[in-house]
Amino acid sequence: MAKDTIWIAQIVASKQGEGIFAGLPVVIVRTMVCNLACQKAEGGFDCDTAYTWKAGEMIEGSHLTADEAYSKIMAYNIPAVMLTGGEPLLNQHKEAFRELLKKLYESGVRVHVETNGTQKLDEDIAKYLFFVAISPKQTQYKTFYKPSIAKSYQKVIHAYKFVIRTVENLKDASEWLKDNEIPWGTFVELMPEGITAKDLLKHKAIIDSRGKHMFDGYYMVETSRMQIEEGFA
Numbered sequence: 001m002a003k004d005t006i007w008i009a010q011i012v013a014s015k016q017g018e019g020i021f022a023g024l025p026v027v028i029v030r031t032m033v034c035n036l037a038c039q040k041a042e043g044g045f046d047c048d049t050a051y052t053w054k055a056g057e058m059i060e061g062s063h064l065t066a067d068e069a070y071s072k073i074m075a076y077n078i079p080a081v082m083l084t085g086g087e088p089l090l091n092q093h094k095e096a097f098r099e100l101l102k103k104l105y106e107s108g109v110r111v112h113v114e115t116n117g118t119q120k121l122d123e124d125i126a127k128y129l130f131f132v133a134i135s136p137k138q139t140q141y142k143t144f145y146k147p148s149i150a151k152s153y154q155k156v157i158h159a160y161k162f163v164i165r166t167v168e169n170l171k172d173a174s175e176w177l178k179d180n181e182i183p184w185g186t187f188v189e190l191m192p193e194g195i196t197a198k199d200l201l202k203h204k205a206i207i208d209s210r211g212k213h214m215f216d217g218y219y220m221v222e223t224s225r226m227q228i229e230e231g232f233a
């Protein structure tokens with residue numbers, strides 16, 4: 001019988017570009033496929049990894065067994081993995097994905113996950129994760145999210161990340177946290193939108209001037225985008 005595989009767009013050594021671990025050397029493991037289709041035209045933000053899911057833009061990627069993915073990751077000799085996508089947690093019920101996480105955990109590799117937060121985190125894999133960054137997508141605030149999903153992430157150290165372009169974005173993010181019953185003290189990362197230094201500065205100014213009081217009670221972190229500012233993937 002053929003072995004179960006994970007569809008992977010890319011395995012590459014880099015640094016974490018955003019959030020409280022910005023600057024940390026990691027092996028990025030980017031899975032194919034996403035359940036959302038984020039677009040600025042719909043009031044959100046354009047997806048910067050459309051090649052993992054969008055018809056006409058998708059790359060081939062590789063279908064790797066747990067052993068194959070594990071060997072590629074370990075070859076970099078970096079004890080941290082950033083599992084991203086697409087939406088990596090769409091794979092969480094796959095045998096190969098679980099096996100890979102277990103092998104990494106048992107080897108002392110710290111696995112970080114970046115998710116859009118629409119998937120309830122399975123308890124069986126939560127135990128293998130070191131950190132989860134959850135990035136709720138604006139255009140889906142009212143459809144895909146609910147407190148029971150948010151609660152499933154509480155077993156792992158985690159942070160919520162919101163991309164900010166306008167004061168409205170700040171208000172919506174603050175309401176989202178309340179609607180989804182996110183406990184006080186949770187890490188909340190506010191990240192300026194933009195792919196140029198000028199846009200980043202403009203949107204950072206909005207966070208600086210209007211953001212702080214809206215997130216009272218949360219552990220608010222302003223995050224840079226080192227991948228743009230310093231030019232790594």
Ligand code: SF4
Pocket residue numbers: 034035036037038046047048049050085086087116137
């Ligand atoms: S959730 Fe992330 S990967 Fe999926 S479409 Fe939105 S930005 Fe792209």
